[in-house]
Amino acid sequence: MNQEQTMNLPIRYYSITTVPREYTPQPVLPEGKQVDMGEFLSAMASAKSQVSALSPYLFVLFETENGGAFWQYLDMAGELGRIHFVSSDSYVSATKIIFPNGAYMYRINQVFLKRE
Numbered sequence: 001m002n003q004e005q006t007m008n009l010p011i012r013y014y015s016i017t018t019v020p021r022e023y024t025p026q027p028v029l030p031e032g033k034q035v036d037m038g039e040f041l042s043a044m045a046s047a048k049s050q051v052s053a054l055s056p057y058l059f060v061l062f063e064t065e066n067g068g069a070f071w072q073y074l075d076m077a078g079e080l081g082r083i084h085f086v087s088s089d090s091y092v093s094a095t096k097i098i099f100p101n102g103a104y105m106y107r108i109n110q111v112f113l114k115r116e
Contacts, residue, residue: 003098011090013061018054
C-alpha cells in the first residue's frame with residue numbers, strides 16, 4: 001500500500017507558458033512515391049502546421065524536503081481554483097506518495113504564489 005504525506009514546499013521558480021492543445025501537421029511529401037534525402041530535408045524544412053488551440057500551463061519548480069528539486073506542470077484550464085496569491089513567500093502544498101518499492105513522487109495539491 002502506498003504511503004502519503006502532505007507538506008508545504010518552497011517554490012524555486014515558476015512560469016506560465018502556452019502549449020498547443022490541437023496540432024494538425026500538413027503533409028508535405030507525396031504519397032506512394034520514393035524521395036531522396038535532399039527532397040525529404042527540404043520538405044521538412046518547409047513543412048507547415050496548424051495550431052488551433054493553445055492551453056496555458058503553470059510550470060513549477062519546487063524544493064523537496066531534503067533540498068532536492070522537483071518540477072511539475074499544472075494545466076491551468078479548469079485548474080485555476082488550485083492557484084492562490086498570498087503575501088508570504090511562494091510555496092506548494094504537495095503530497096509525497098511513496099510506493100512499496102521505495103520509489104516516490106510528488107502531487108501538487110495547491111500553488112501559493114507571492115503577490116508582488
